Amino acid sequence: MRPLIGIPTRTQVEGDLTRYAVLATYTRALDLAGGAPVSIPLNLAEETLRAIFERLDALLLQGGVDIHPREYGESVEPFCGEIDAARDATELRLARWALAESMPILGICRGIQTLNVAAGGTLYQDIAAQLNSPIRHPHIKGDPYDRLAHSIEIDAHSRLARMLGTTRIEVNSLHHQALKTIAPGLRVTARAPDGVVEAVEAEDARFVVGVQFHPEWMLDGEARMLNIFRAFVAASARGDASDLVLADSVL
Numbered sequence: 001m002r003p004l005i006g007i008p009t010r011t012q013v014e015g016d017l018t019r020y021a022v023l024a025t026y027t028r029a030l031d032l033a034g035g036a037p038v039s040i041p042l043n044l045a046e047e048t049l050r051a052i053f054e055r056l057d058a059l060l061l062q063g064g065v066d067i068h069p070r071e072y073g074e075s076v077e078p079f080c081g082e083i084d085a086a087r088d089a090t091e092l093r094l095a096r097w098a099l100a101e102s103m104p105i106l107g108i109c110r111g112i113q114t115l116n117v118a119a120g121g122t123l124y125q126d127i128a129a130q131l132n133s134p135i136r137h138p139h140i141k142g143d144p145y146d147r148l149a150h151s152i153e154i155d156a157h158s159r160l161a162r163m164l165g166t167t168r169i170e171v172n173s174l175h176h177q178a179l180k181t182i183a184p185g186l187r188v189t190a191r192a193p194d195g196v197v198e199a200v201e202a203e204d205a206r207f208v209v210g211v212q213f214h215p216e217w218m219l220d221g222e223a224r225m226l227n228i229f230r231a232f233v234a235a236s237a238r239g240d241a242s243d244l245v246l247a248d249s250v251l
Helices: 024-033 046-053 085-100 110-118 127-131 159-164 223-238
Strands: 004-008 010-014 017-021 036-040 058-061 105-108 150-154 168-171 186-191 197-202 208-211
Touching (some): 004 024, 004 085, 004 223, 010 085, 046 085, 058 085, 058 223, 085 110, 105 110, 110 208, 150 159, 150 197, 159 186, 159 197, 159 223, 208 223
Parallel strands (some): 004 036, 004 058, 058 105, 105 208
Antiparallel strands (some): 010 017, 186 197, 197 208
16 A cells, blocks of 8 residues: 655645646656555644644655744844745744654755754755855746755765765755754755755664755656655654655765
8 A cells, every 4th residue: 555645735826716736747746656655734733734744654745935934033124035934833843743653754945944854954045145156056937846956965865865875976956044053863865066954864774864956856857756755655654753865875
């Protein structure tokens, strides 16, 4: 039986209508990897949300708008972007439940940021304003979402290196925020050439992985990216949070 993987939705408002949505790229990636994706609405009663959570095998945190800085003890700066408070509340609650109960977690783009904040870390509200990076990390309007923007260097002794089979790879980039203080229990496993954090994972044996790039957009051009979702689904299916490890490192 395919493991049930919950994806908290994003708010979309059109006039008087509010929708809760998940991009098809995520559901496609999980389907190809053998998972059964399920969308989780926002603004649910805690009891309702908990009932959904208890039926899940894993949690995927998708990309999207900025997390409210109050969630990590800061005020909103002028360079902070759009905020979805209802999404913050739902995702942070689910992520903290998942961390507490060792449920497998995969966070992508905003998802790595949500994971870090849920575990007690902080964020840069804008890379250009606060880091003076020579690399353009945000998406350039009109460019394809799978455009390779820069390389990342991956820790050889990491899940990400084992999943991708390499310690260096070119990735896309669609974000203007980044991890600042790394949360307790997480460790950095990849960085961009400017030092921006591109991946984290749990320090222990749990499958808790966050990536700042978007592997779901690169599946057709870089087949190795599907291995991230395959390992995530495999951990979810076994009912534990470890990944399939054939070697201790990639050299």
